[in-house]
Amino acid sequence: MPIRVLPDDLINQIAAGEVVERPASVVKELIENALDAGADQIVIDVADGGRTLINIIDNGGGMSREDLARCIMRHATSKLDTGDLLNITTMGFRGEALPSIASVSDMTIDTRKAKDGASGLSLNCSTGEIKPSAWESGTRVRVENLFSKTPARLKFLRSDRAEMMGIVDAVKRLALSRPDVGFILNNKWRFPKGQPMAERIVAIMGDDVQGRMIELRYSDMVFGIRSVSQNRIPNPNTEYRLFGFISEPTLRRAGSVDQYLFVNGRPVKDKVLVGALRAAYADVMSTREFPLCALYLELPPREVDVNVSPAKTEVHFLEPARIRSFIIRTLRDALAVPLARQVEERRVQSAGEIAQHLKSSFLFTAPSAGESVATHSVREPVKNYDLSNSVPNTECRIPNTGQGPLGRVIGQIGNKYIIAENHAGLVVVDQHAAHERITYERLRSREINRQPLLVPLVVKLKPEEVAAVIEVAEELTNSGLKLDVFGEDAIAIYEKPADWDLDWAAMLRDIAAEVRATGHSSKLSEKLHLKLAGHACHHSVRAGQRLDMAQMDALLRDIEATERAGQCNHGRPVYKVIPFRELDGWFER
Ligand SMILES: Nc1ncnc2c1ncn2[C@@H]1O[C@H](COP(=O)(O)OP(=O)(O)O)[C@@H](O)[C@H]1O
Ligand SMILES: [Mg+2]
Numbered sequence: 249m250p251i252r253v254l255p256d257d258l259i260n261q262i263a264a265g266e267v268v269e270r271p272a273s274v275v276k277e278l279i280e281n282a283l284d285a286g287a288d289q290i291v292i293d294v295a296d297g298g299r300t301l302i303n304i305i306d307n308g309g310g311m312s313r314e315d316l317a318r319c320i321m322r323h324a325t326s327k328l329d330t331g332d333l334l335n336i337t338t339m340g341f342r343g344e345a346l347p348s349i350a351s352v353s354d355m356t357i358d359t360r361k362a363k364d365g366a367s368g369l370s371l372n373c374s375t376g377e378i379k380p381s382a383w384e385s386g387t388r389v390r391v392e393n394l395f396s397k398t399p400a401r402l403k404f405l406r407s408d409r410a411e412m413m414g415i416v417d418a419v420k421r422l423a424l425s426r427p428d429v430g431f432i433l434n435n436k437w438r439f440p441k442g443q444p445m446a447e448r449i450v451a452i453m454g455d456d457v458q459g460r461m462i463e464l465r466y467s468d469m470v471f472g473i474r475s476v477s478q479n480r481i482p483n484p485n486t487e488y489r490l491f492g493f494i495s496e497p498t499l500r501r502a503g504s505v506d507q508y509l510f511v512n513g514r515p516v517k518d519k520v521l522v523g524a525l526r527a528a529y530a531d532v533m534s535t536r537e538f539p540l541c542a543l544y545l546e547l548p549p550r551e552v553d554v555n556v557s558p559a560k561t562e563v564h565f566l567e568p569a570r571i572r573s574f575i576i577r578t579l580r581d582a583l584a585v586p587l588a589r590q591v592e593e594r595r596v597q598s599a600g601e602i603a604q605h606l607k608s609s610f611l612f613t614a615p616s617a618g619e620s621v622a623t624h625s626v627r628e629p630v631k632n633y634d635l636s637n638s639v640p641n642t643e644c645r646i647p648n649t650g651q652g653p654l655g656r657v658i659g660q661i662g663n664k665y666i667i668a669e670n671h672a673g674l675v676v677v678d679q680h681a682a683h684e685r686i687t688y689e690r691l692r693s694r695e696i697n698r699q700p701l702l703v704p705l706v707v708k709l710k711p712e713e714v715a716a717v718i719e720v721a722e723e724l725t726n727s728g729l730k731l732d733v734f735g736e737d738a739i740a741i742y743e744k745p746a747d748w749d750l751d752w753a754a755m756l757r758d759i760a761a762e763v764r765a766t767g768h769s770s771k772l773s774e775k776l777h778l779k780l781a782g783h784a785c786h787h788s789v790r791a792g793q794r795l796d797m798a799q800m801d802a803l804l805r806d807i808e809a810t811e812r813a814g815q816c817n818h819g820r821p822v823y824k825v826i827p828f829r830e831l832d833g834w835f836e837r
Contacts, residue, residue, distance in 0.1 A: 260322060260351035261398060266558035267348045270405065271298025271394055272414035273559060274349055278389050279422050279431075280339035281346075282306030284327060285387060288441055289430045292419060297411030299394055299402075307386040310361040316371050316378060319357070320350045335549045339514060344558065350374075352401070354392040358383040420452045421515040424508045424542050449493055449542055453506045457540060461493040464543075464582050488547050488571065490578050494525075495540040496814055497532035497583065498821045506540040511552060513544070517561050521545065523768040524572045528579035530770055530777055531692070532812055533819045545575070569719070572768055584811040652808040654823065657800045664791035666800045673827040679800075680791045681815070681822045682807050688784035689810050696728040699746035706740050707753040713760035714739055720759065720769050727772045731756075748779070 254262075268274050275292060282290045285308025295301040311319060318324045325343030333341070349355055350373040360368040360383045368383035395402040405411055416437060423431045423439045427448045430441030439448055450458050492510075509521045521543070529539050553564040565571050654677065655670025666682075668675040709717070717724075717739055721731060728745030729752075741752055755772065762769040789795070795803070807813045807822060815821050 256322065257351055260347050263322070263344055263558070264348035264352045264398075265401070267342075267344050268352065269559070270414055271302060271411045272418040274298065274302055274353075274391055274394060275304070275415050276418040276422065276559075277340075277345035277349065278302070278304040278391075279419070281389075282308055282387070283422070283426060283429065284338045284340055285309045287386065288428065290432075292415075292431070292433045294412070294415055294434060297405070297408030298415055299405065299408065299411070300392065302391040302394065303388065305386065305388045309363065310385060310387055311357075311359045311369075312361050312364060312366060313369055313378065316357065316359055316369055317376075320346045320355075320371070320373050320376075322347045333555055334553070336554055337512075337549060339560075341555070342558065342560075346373075349391055349394075352398050353394045353396070356390045357387065358390075359387040360385050362386075421508060424448065424452055425510050425513055425515050445542075446493070452508075453540055457495065457499060457506075460496045460499045461540070462496060462582050463493050464491050464578065487551070488545065488574050490543065490545050490575060492543040493541065494543065494579060494582065497529060497539070497812070497819050498815045500533055500537040500539055500819065502537065504538045507538060508542040510542075510544045511554075511563050512546055512549065514554065514560065514563075516563050518563055519766050520565060520568045520572055520768070521575065523766050523770070524575035525579065527572075527768065527770045527773070528576045528583065530774055531580075531688075532583060532815055535774065537819065543575075545571070547571070573723075652805055654804045654808055657797055657804060659797075660795055660800060663794050666795070666804065668800075668804060670825065672825050673829075673831060675823055675825050677804065677807070677823040678791075678821070679789050679793070679795065679803065681820055682803055682813075683788040684781075684784050685813055685815070685822055686803075686806050686810050687788050688780055689812065691780045691784060697746040698728050698730070698743045700743050701741065704734075704740040704742050705744075705752060706734050706738050707756050708738050709756060709760060711737050712764070713757065716760040716763035717756055719763055723769070724759070724772055727776055729772060745776075750775070 267277065271294065275294065275298065279290055279292070282304060285306060287306035287308035289307045291305045293301070293303045315326065321343075323343045324347075325341060327338040327341045327343075328336075346355075346357075355373040357371045357373065358368065358381050359371075360366060360381075362385040368381040370379050370381035370383065371377070372379075395405070416433065419431055419433045419437060423429075427439075427443050427445050428441065430443075431437070431439045439451055443451070446461070446463070449461060504522070507522065507525065509516055509518060509525075511518065511521075525539060525541060525543070526535070533539060547565075551566045553566075554560055556562045556564050653670060655668040655675050658667045658669055660666055660679075664679055666677040666679055668677065714733055714737060717731070718733055724731065728743070728748075729741065730743035731739050731741045734740035739756060744752065755775075759769045759771050762771055789803070813822060
């Protein structure tokens, strides 16, 4: 068969295969257009999972007659005026969405460029005919009978319900990218314009995240409602900025559904970011569980290529390794803020609220609202809850005076929970989980003991495996493994962590495979984590052990001063606070 140039409608249908895979991709492209047009209110209605109808109305700038005629031409866009593909600041730039969608559906566009005083217009995309319309301002794109012209594709659609879920997900991702914009989907999912970020996150991820997301601000963080000012900018290279919300480690999902990632405002699915997120939580969450997040990475447009996939959901970073370590560092810092610092700050902020709590408490003597908690961060930790040398003191004498954030010990129940009272309510501490976390953090903060090898251990690998391992050599050094290339196809290990024997050759092969698949490796740090965690678990106060008041008090004060104290290193919670509000509710006060 001779070569022939394909006709335009066929080219568009082929392009549509990449750009508009599913109804959700149509919704995504049309919302992106509305955002690019400056809309701050977008109303989306779909029927039958988007198969029969997708209708999107925006209050953006609208289109002139010339633009309306051009918008469904292939590779026609108003967004690349400089022609510079490495300096993209709009959601769209490929000029492919409208012609692609038009080629696989019955589409009409109503629009009016009110700013020019022009009148409303309506375009029938099948015929190209433009007629006057009563449309008042902004744009409405109506897509009917999607894929009816391409039956093969129609066959590949999933159930209406499944397609609808995809649409909801697409809307949620875009809604999280722009809290300043209002979104209404089928009159059921409503995200009002200018909604505070924290509220939008709860609306999107569910009520269970309320008060359990840690906010990262460029250089400071807010934990739930508690703000923590860090007098330190997390990133000395100000060209990268990370902000948003991440979940407390005790809040997690079985899949990655609630991980929302954005690069320069664009929702993305990116393995560098996902990998960094996972690595940041490695100490506090098992690998089968997924943290929640709405994370926004900002960097100069030139450092990221968004023109990688037609759907624009993938990106390439110029310096993925730097981005990865920047994100890990920032998130780890946020997760590590010791409790004492978190509550200290809250105390300063809402003394009035606390005074309220104090008034409602009649059962116990509570600390006075003016009392400083700051003292605890510099306290000498008391270590005498090691049970070896003490006889439990069952006398109900309260040895401690300066209550920290976890409050004043009241006693122990079931020989496994410590009961305490703080300004907010009743505190219940799992003694084993608490001690385990403290032990783990102590082990971890100790320098890794390195053992130089008299004869370097040479591991034969494929050249591409060598390249992959060398890419993460610095991270491996931090975990105690010093190595370098040894010819084309081997790696020599010069130092390994002392008292730790592994099949290092197998480990390097695993690391190489992981780096090649995901661009990074957490194999070694995960193994290290498991080793420390096992040790910490073994050497910790067990459930079932009786503790005296002084031991319990010491344990509480230590938790307050410990990093990542909210959960044990298996991710289970260490303590819970039952607020007075809730107690009052029990007694209908
Ligand atoms: N909702 C809208 N409001 C105003 N103009 C729009 C809208 N949707 C599309 N357009 C115009 O149509 C052009 C083509 O849209 P599209 O095919 O999605 O390509 P791209 O978004 O990549 O430019 C856009 O560049 C824009 O000028
Ligand atoms: Mg577009």
